[in-house]
Amino acid sequence: MKKLVAAATFGLAVAVSAAMAADGKALFASKGCAACHQATVDTVGxxxxxxxxxxKGKEAELIKFLKGEGKAIVDPAKFSVMQPQLNTTKSMSDEELKALAEYMLQAK
Ligand code: HEC
Incomplete structure (x- = not known):
């Protein structure tokens, strides 16, 4: 609600800059990805x-996967568990997906 009021008050400029500043780490947590994906330990995912x-070096392919256009390369045998999550990522904006991909790719 607060967000809506803020966007209505400050207009499109605020909405656009908020999208550009999409925070991959925050998205990863808020979209529920962290429930199955830990930093360094394999859990459900x-x-x-x-x-x-x-x-590594394939950000475009990672984004493709999140859009439901790619193939699982990490653990294809368990793709049926990941597949429903793509409904969440498919509905995200390009900016959000880029932020999400960048966050995942910098994991060590
Ligand atoms: C219910 C558990 C679960 C949730 C929630 C989940 N994942 Fe996954 N994820 C998996 C499993 C299991 C795999 C392994 C199968 C595979 O490789 O596709 C996987 C694989 C992946 C892969 C590797 C794809 C590949 O090429 O193999 C990516 C990237 C990924 N998840 C991103 C995400 C993101 C982003 C979210 C949040 C929107 C998310 N996951 C939420 C279980 C989950």
Missing amino acids: PSLKKIAEAY
Whole structure:
């Protein structure tokens, strides 16, 4: 509610700059990704470290995967668990997906 009021008050400029400043780490937490993906330990899903290694230098491909247009390369056998999560990422903006991908890729 507060956010809506703020956006209405300050107009489009605020909304645009907020999108550009999309925070990958915050998105990762708020979209529920952290429930299955830990930094360095495999839990339900592979660790961020493992994902970052698999997608090193392939940010565009990672974004493609999140848009539901790519193939699982990290742990394809468990893709059925990840697949429903793509409904969440598919509805995100390009800016948000880029921030999310950058956050995941810098995991070590
Ligand atoms: C219910 C548990 C669960 C949640 C929640 C979840 N994931 Fe996953 N994720 C998995 C599993 C299991 C895999 C391994 C299968 C695979 O590689 O696709 C995976 C794999 C991945 C991969 C590697 C894809 C590849 O090429 O193999 C990425 C990237 C990823 N998840 C991102 C996310 C993001 C971003 C979110 C939040 C929107 C998220 N996950 C939420 C379980 C989950």
